[in-house]
Amino acid sequence: MNCEEVRRTVQDYVTRELSPENRRLFDTHLVECAECQRELALMTALVSTLDHQTVLAPSPGFGEKVLAALPKQRRCFPSPWWSLALAPLLAGLVWLFRVPLERGMVHVAGRVGLDGFTLPAVSYQQVGIAAATIVGLGLLVAVGGVVFCWRAYLQE
């Protein structure tokens, strides 16, 4: 390896990207060349200095300024359980359209060869209890979600 090649590869030598074979050739040349020793010393110091740059501190209160500048829209902890809050709506719709729904199901059953299909006989009281239970559960989940969001809001 001559001086020109050493100068071309000195950076890779310092950052240890030179192949072992080229490293050996580099070292061999270095022993007898004061000029290239100087080149290596200077590049080593420069790379090391660049590697050890200090972390600079922004002005005091930077963190507070960042937090104050965040958009104020609240993200309300989305969770799959929130879908349960739709239960009251769903139960209400089923209740409203129970007659056409039943007719539709009987019609579809007839088309697929299940003649004589009827829904199990249930009283309006039983349907009412079931609907009220679903509505109650849905409301519970919705109220829980609101309380959870409110607490998160107060903690911020």
Next chain:
Amino acid sequence: MSRYVESTSEEALVSRSARGDEQAFGVLVERYKGMLYSMARRLMKDPGRAEDAAQESFIKAWAALPGFKGESKFSSWLYRICYNTCISELRRRRPEVELDEAMGVPVEGPVQEFRNRDILATIQEEVSRLPDDYRAALTLYHFNGLSYEEIAKLTHKPMGTVKAHIHRARAALKARLLERVGWDNLKEVMWQ
């Protein structure tokens, strides 16, 4: 911020921040403000603009956090946001401002490095004079500790180009240092 001690895992903080927890995000800001500001300062040079860019990067990160899937390290993701913010700001406003102390003084490190304040100031000044692409590549490599591959991905440049930019930047710095300070003076301060 008392609930979040230093030992709180970054993953948990990121997850809570993504769900809108400002307190958790505040911890992340504290952890990364130095790195982001330093990076912005080295890319932008002007302290005021660097601080604005760092702040904007955090705000962008906050907005984008729900979409962060953890495919890369949080720090790399944050650096990318900061890099893009700085580069678009640099492209928007070309005039450059003199910098001071951007290189800082290394607190500790191997013996074979420059510790002399004047030399550090000279290096810092010469770094600030490098073309934007060279300075960005040099900062991401040496300061942020990214690999050539990571820098190539982040800057959308071929890896060979990134490596060439870093090599040319170092060569230019070395030449300017020799020209301004001289070998004899450098030799004296090199291992102080």
